[in-house]
Amino acid sequence: MIALLIRDLRLALRAGGGFGLGLAFFLIVTTLVPFSVGPEPALLASIAPGVLWLGALLACLLSLDRLLALDFEDGTLDLLLTAPLPLEAAVSVKALAHWLTTGLPLVLAAPVLGVLLNLPVAGYGWLVVSLALGTPALSVIGTFGAALTVGIKRGGLLLSLLVLPLYVPTLIFGAEAARRGAAGTDVSTPLLMLAGITLATIACMPFASAAVLRMGLR
Amino acid sequence: MSDPRQGRPRALTIEAAGRGDYIRIMSIWKYANPVKFLALSSRVQPVLWALAAGCVAVGLIWGFFGTPDDFRQGSTVKIIYLHVPAALMAINAWFMMLITSLIWLVRRHHVSALAAKAAAPVGLVMTLIALVTGAIWGQPMWGTWWAWDPRLTSFLILFLFYLGYIALWEAIEDPDTAADLTSILCLVGSVFAVLSRYAVQFWNQGLHQGTSIPVATGGRTVADVFFYPLVISMIGFGLLFLALVLYRTGTEIRLRRTQALRARLEREL
Amino acid sequence: MTLSAQNLTLARGGIPVVADLSFTLEPGHALILRGPNGAGKTTLLRTIAGLQPALRGQITGAADQIAYAGHADGLKAMLSVRENLAFWAQVFGHSDISAALDAYALHPLADRLAGTLSAGQKRRLGLSRLLVTGCPIWVLDEPTVSLDTDAVAMFAAAVKHHLAQGGSALMATHIDLGVEAEVLDITPYRAKTTLRAGASDEAFL
Numbered sequence: 236m237i238a239l240l241i242r243d244l245r246l247a248l249r250a251g252g253g254f255g256l257g258l259a260f261f262l263i264v265t266t267l268v269p270f271s272v273g274p275e276p277a278l279l280a281s282i283a284p285g286v287l288w289l290g291a292l293l294a295c296l297l298s299l300d301r302l303l304a305l306d307f308e309d310g311t312l313d314l315l316l317t318a319p320l321p322l323e324a325a326v327s328v329k330a331l332a333h334w335l336t337t338g339l340p341l342v343l344a345a346p347v348l349g350v351l352l353n354l355p356v357a358g359y360g361w362l363v364v365s366l367a368l369g370t371p372a373l374s375v376i377g378t379f380g381a382a383l384t385v386g387i388k389r390g391g392l393l394l395s396l397l398v399l400p401l402y403v404p405t406l407i408f409g410a411e412a413a414r415r416g417a418a419g420t421d422v423s424t425p426l427l428m429l430a431g432i433t434l435a436t437i438a439c440m441p442f443a444s445a446a447v448l449r450m451g452l453r
Numbered sequence: 454m455s456d457p458r459q460g461r462p463r464a465l466t467i468e469a470a471g472r473g474d475y476i477r478i479m480s481i482w483k484y485a486n487p488v489k490f491l492a493l494s495s496r497v498q499p500v501l502w503a504l505a506a507g508c509v510a511v512g513l514i515w516g517f518f519g520t521p522d523d524f525r526q527g528s529t530v531k532i533i534y535l536h537v538p539a540a541l542m543a544i545n546a547w548f549m550m551l552i553t554s555l556i557w558l559v560r561r562h563h564v565s566a567l568a569a570k571a572a573a574p575v576g577l578v579m580t581l582i583a584l585v586t587g588a589i590w591g592q593p594m595w596g597t598w599w600a601w602d603p604r605l606t607s608f609l610i611l612f613l614f615y616l617g618y619i620a621l622w623e624a625i626e627d628p629d630t631a632a633d634l635t636s637i638l639c640l641v642g643s644v645f646a647v648l649s650r651y652a653v654q655f656w657n658q659g660l661h662q663g664t665s666i667p668v669a670t671g672g673r674t675v676a677d678v679f680f681y682p683l684v685i686s687m688i689g690f691g692l693l694f695l696a697l698v699l700y701r702t703g704t705e706i707r708l709r710r711t712q713a714l715r716a717r718l719e720r721e722l
Numbered sequence: 723m724t725l726s727a728q729n730l731t732l733a734r735g736g737i738p739v740v741a742d743l744s745f746t747l748e749p750g751h752a753l754i755l756r757g758p759n760g761a762g763k764t765t766l767l768r769t770i771a772g773l774q775p776a777l778r779g780q781i782t783g784a785a786d787q788i789a790y791a792g793h794a795d796g797l798k799a800m801l802s803v804r805e806n807l808a809f810w811a812q813v814f815g816h817s818d819i820s821a822a823l824d825a826y827a828l829h830p831l832a833d834r835l836a837g838t839l840s841a842g843q844k845r846r847l848g849l850s851r852l853l854v855t856g857c858p859i860w861v862l863d864e865p866t867v868s869l870d871t872d873a874v875a876m877f878a879a880a881v882k883h884h885l886a887q888g889g890s891a892l893m894a895t896h897i898d899l900g901v902e903a904e905v906l907d908i909t910p911y912r913a914k915t916t917l918r919a920g921a922s923d924e925a926f927l
């Protein structure tokens with residue numbers, strides 16, 4: 236399992252691995268927002284938590300279609316299926332690798348981009364906390380979507396269509412926590428709900444992903 | 454020509470007391486065989502279509518012309534006879550897909566999987582009707598075509614779930630794999646749909662009026678004059694949904710049958 | 723570990739292709755599958771490897787014993803030869819890859835990225851993966867595709883060595899390896915179109 240994690244991390248970091256693509260996308264989306272809504276500081280401050288959450292979510296989505304599709308194309312998935320490694324563990328590890336290479340950098344970059352959007356000072360801490368709690372759920376749910384579309388040629392668009400509705404609860408609670416943090420009100424309810432969703436998806440989704448992968452590869 | 458494992462009528466036999474002969478009780482799974490299903494469906498469908506048309510017509514005509522205007526909402530309230538039944542069937546269609554998906558995953562009955570496939574576009578259209586009639590109703594009432602009210606938002610999310618489900622069916626070539634994957638998507642999607650419902654409620658308490666007929670409390674929030682045509686209309690939409698699903702399932706079965714026969718034929722050559 | 727299959731009936735795309743096939747593969751032996759294209763060789767190998775279920779029949783002795791090699795080698799272009807092999811060794815709980823590099827003369831290529839290898843070199847790397855798995859039963863689908871004569875000799879030597887150590891191999895291949903092996907022609911086991919064995923399209927016929 237550790238071997239798989241190390242391999243995925245190494246692949247992501249090498250040229251052509253797509254590491255940094257999500258980050259760049261996050262930066263571009265954040266830069267484009269003031270162009271579309273206007274440079275007014277008060278307006279930007281009020282929408283900053285939501286925009287940063289949405290940007291992070293879309294950046295996560297961007298790298299999902301290579302999460303399993305590449306391994307499917309070169310036959311690695313077939314071989315992993317015949318290896319003495321439970322498929323549930325393998326998909327969990329792949330989700331973890333996705334989070335480490337996509338989710339975690341987004342969490343770390345969010346405060347920097349918060350400056351661009353005039354995020355209120357009180358909001359930085361809660362933005363990072365909510366993203367750190369929420370992005371693992373995005374990776375795990377995304378892995379399920381990637382498993383559903385693994386055998387489909389040009390399944391990237393379909394993957395987005397399937398995964399985005401599943402992201403709704405995570406986005407609602409995550410962005411709500413960040414917004415309340417920025418407004419200086421109590422964040423505990425949305426934050427606890429977000430943590431609940433993340434823990435539940437980490438516990439349950441790998442079984443669904445593995446089941447779907449087995450069916451899809453038959 | 455029944456398949457020994459999947460389609461066979463599973464007859465439950467019970468020994469009659471002291472006689473030694475058997476009373477055969479046919480199980481519902483008999484209709485899991487596509488051929489038997491088609492036979493039954495073609496017998497039931499004419500009645501179903503007639504009843505559905507009758508109920509919808511009576512419900513709508515009675516509702517539109519036979520009930521007084523609401524003292525607050527005026528005649529706009531009458532869209533309720535379209536809006537509420539459509540919304541009801543939009544949710545029930547997903548429930549039906551959930552149940553038939555489970556039956557497919559557990560018992561591998563093809564009719565069940567195909568019924569889920571057949572129900573999805575019907576559910577999608579019902580959701581669309583509910584959304585559009587809701588917008589038309591909302592404009593004079595709330596002064597806006599669209600509000601991010603929890604119920605409206607939930608229906609919009611349901612609409613997206615239907616789209617994804619249908620798109621996944623279309624994208625996978627092997628029909629059994631498609632049935633497997635869409636079934637799992639339906640299960641997972643159901644959990645997330647319920648979760649979204651509560652998340653949305655938390656996110657924004659809404660403008661929407663309360664349930665018209667709260668089943669849990671047994672009471673109702675609409676007056677009798679509106680209630681009877683509404684119930685008839687709801688029954689009509691239910692029957693219409695059933696008829697449409699039976700019809701579409703029949704089409705799907707015939708399509709699979711054509712594919713199966715052609716594949717065997719090609720192998721023979 | 724003896725691999726045995728009894729009365730296997732297999733389907734591809736919902737249609738039965740192979741019916742009532744039985745064989746046993748003792749340790750130290752090799753079995754070569756023959757048959758025209760579309761006869762079901764790949765389907766049989768994938769079923770033995772546990773990638774798809776059989777319609778009917780039993781497979782014994784396969785659990786956690788099988789190293790499978792299909793048409794694709796499962797190599798990552800952006801990892802070096804050594805990294806690719808080391809990864810698969812670790813997945814199967816081993817760490818030594820030098821024997822595998824030796825067997826296919828991969829030492830000179832060990833630090834090249836797998837993406838820069840030729841097709842034949844990639845195939846050699848894919849086959850060397852079998853050696854790091856430590857699994858006693860090899861299930862190979864057309865292992866010699868794109869190999870030159872020298873590489874085929876390396877592969878034959880590797881198979882002989884594997885058999886001598888008590889391993890066994892089940893292969894679909896058209897060329898003569900010079901390895902002592904039984905041949906199983908699966909053409910006679912072709913499923914009749916009238917067969918009803920629980921394939922998924924039968925309910926519709």
